[in-house]
Amino acid sequence: MPVKRRNHGRAKMNRGHTHTTNCLNCGKLVPKDKIIKRYAIKNVVDASSVKDVSDACVFEGYELPKTYQKQFLCISCAVHRRVVRPRNANVRHNRVPLYLKLKMEKAESRPAKTEKSE
Numbered sequence: 605m606p607v608k609r610r611n612h613g614r615a616k617m618n619r620g621h622t623h624t625t626n627c628l629n630c631g632k633l634v635p636k637d638k639i640i641k642r643y644a645i646k647n648v649v650d651a652s653s654v655k656d657v658s659d660a661c662v663f664e665g666y667e668l669p670k671t672y673q674k675q676f677l678c679i680s681c682a683v684h685r686r687v688v689r690p691r692n693a694n695v696r697h698n699r700v701p702l703y704l705k706l707k708m709e710k711a712e713s714r715p716a717k718t719e720k721s722e
Contacts, residue, residue, distance in 0.1 A: 616635070627678040629681035640678070642677070643673075644674075645670055645672055647668060648668060
C-alpha cells in the first residue's frame with residue numbers, strides 16, 4: 605500500500621511506544637514523537653505599554669520579563685494555526701525547513717549589488 609510520508613508522520617523509528625502529551629489547543633492526546641513542538645517567547649508587557657513601563661522604571665537598563673513556553677500542538681491544530689502548512693506530494697520530499705526555504709527565496713529575489721568601477 606502506498607504511503608504518504610516515509611516516516612508515517614512520526615519520529616519513532618525503532619521505539620515500540622512513546623508517551624502521549626496533550627495538545628495545547630484542543631487537549632487531544634498525541635504521541636510525543638508526532639506532536640508539533642514550538643518554543644514561544646513572549647513579553648509579559650504588551651507592546652503598547654512597553655515605553656510607559658520602561659520610563660516609569662527606577663533601574664536603568666532593566667529588561668522587562670518574558671514568558672517562555674514550550675507549545676505542543678496536534679497536527680490538525682498546527683495546520684489550523686498555520687504553524688505548519690500542507691504541501692504538495694512532490695514538495696513533501698523536500699526536507700528543508702520552511703523558514704530556511706523562505707529565507708533562500710528572499711535572498712534570490714533581491715537584486716544583486718553591482719560594484720561601480722572608477
